Amino acid sequence: MADFDQELDASGLNCPLPILRAKKALASLSSGQVLHIIATDPGAVKDFEAFAKQTGNELMEHKEEGGKFYFLMRKS
Amino acid sequence: MSEKKLAIIATKGTLDWAYPPFILASTAAALGYQVQVFFTFYGLQLLKKKPDLQVTSLGNPGMPMPMPMPVLLQALPGMQGMMTSMMKKKMKSKGVASVEELREMCLEADVKMVACQMTVDLFDMARGDFIEGIDYGGAATFFEFAGDSDICLYV
Numbered sequence: 001m002a003d004f005d006q007e008l009d010a011s012g013l014n015c016p017l018p019i020l021r022a023k024k025a026l027a028s029l030s031s032g033q034v035l036h037i038i039a040t041d042p043g044a045v046k047d048f049e050a051f052a053k054q055t056g057n058e059l060m061e062h063k064e065e066g067g068k069f070y071f072l073m074r075k076s
Numbered sequence: 077m078s079e080k081k082l083a084i085i086a087t088k089g090t091l092d093w094a095y096p097p098f099i100l101a102s103t104a105a106a107l108g109y110q111v112q113v114f115f116t117f118y119g120l121q122l123l124k125k126k127p128d129l130q131v132t133s134l135g136n137p138g139m140p141m142p143m144p145m146p147v148l149l150q151a152l153p154g155m156q157g158m159m160t161s162m163m164k165k166k167m168k169s170k171g172v173a174s175v176e177e178l179r180e181m182c183l184e185a186d187v188k189m190v191a192c193q194m195t196v197d198l199f200d201m202a203r204g205d206f207i208e209g210i211d212y213g214g215a216a217t218f219f220e221f222a223g224d225s226d227i228c229l230y231v
Contacts (some may be wrong), residue, residue: 012171013171013173014170014171014172014173015099016102016103016106016173017171019103019106020103020106020181023106040162040171041171051106051107054107054108054120055106055107055108073080
């Protein structure tokens with residue numbers, strides 16, 4: 001995965017906490033910076049896609065590995 | 077992108093039904109919605125400083141039980157407390173936020189909470205029973221916001 005500016009480990013957290021924590025973390029970044037999110041909630045994949053679509057932040061990539069979900073999100 | 081609006085009426089005061097309004101309100105706020113929640117009747121319990129929310133399987137045959145149990149047994153003293161603590165433990169183990177945590181996130185995200193003044197009076201509750209930072213109003217107050225909302229939910 002590409003470089004990132006901040007990491008958020010939302011492992012073990014369930015809906016809607018990964019989204020709420022990501023929103024908070026993005027607020028501390030400036031436009032163009034990238035947040036790396038780690039989550040274990042399988043619902044997070046669809047939720048982060050929906051979050052990106054509605055907030056304008058770009059979901060650069062996401063992958064699943066060993067039961068964990070990894071996301072890179074660029075702040076709009 | 078103009079700000080969308082979500083209006084919710086929260087009418088239930090049990091642990092399980094505390095979740096939909098707070099989850100939807102906090103998530104909508106994170107998505108950029110302007111949100112207002114109107115708490116009326118038993119929903120007022122969700123605004124108490126120290127909410128003592130319980131869950132019961134009585135009248136709720138849909139609740140998953142660890143073992144089949146006749147309704148009369150479910151009604152025994154202590155059962156509700158036991159079910160509540162089991163539910164809370166399960167939620168914690170599954171990484172589900174507590175009601176207080178979600179409520180705090182709503183307040184942080186500027187979700188506007190309005191307590192129904194009529195039901196506050198009806199149940200002889202006092203403003204001191206509730207958390208700070210909320211408003212008090214009636215049906216007209218609700219419609220002032222809800223009339224312009226994009227989504228309006230009754231929970």
